[in-house]
Amino acid sequence: MTEHREGGDFTESETMQARSWPCLRQFCVFLENRVGRLSELMRLVEDLDTQVVALSIVDSVDFAMVRLMFSNTDRGREKLTLSSFLFSESDVVGVELPESEKPLSDVCTALVKAELNIHHAYPLLYRRRGRSVVAMYVDDVDTAAQILRDAGFRIITESDLLDDEF
DSSP states (O other): OEEEOGGGOEEEOOOOTTOOSSOEEEEEEEEESOTTHHHHHHHHHOBTTBOEEEEEEEEOSSEEEEEEEESSHHHHHHHHHTSSOEEEEEEEEEEEOOSSSSHHHHHHHHHHHTTOOEEEEEEBSOOBTTBOEEEEEESOHHHHHHHHHHTTOEEEOHHHHHHSOO
8 A cells, every 4th residue: 555645755554454453444335325336335345355244234315334344454445445435444343252141241341341432333244163253333442452351352353354264
């Protein structure tokens, strides 16, 4: 990836692929509410080298916001950048749900104790050792990941998504 600076200087930035810090990258794609638009998006992004590992759609009368995560974040970003779709990116925390009676409640309780808000959450199409994973957009990803790790939860990173099959 090349970044442009004032004065015409160019600098190569490091890739973020397979990063192991405690976050996942979420892409939020704007879609007009027209028949076939979601299908167009899926045809564009899904390929042998890139799988959609999470999908959430927020619909309104005129448009929809589609939240996506990819098995290969850099490749997903490249495909979206080369497309005509408008999109933004943000960090989310991915947490493996524990084997307990109330796994989501356990995760939420740990974050509430730290006074962190969950703005939205959705499941990933990713399982490790038979356990589900949920992605959460929170006030502070780094703090949330540390709180959850300290409480005994396993945090999912982009490296995990690259290494596993779905």
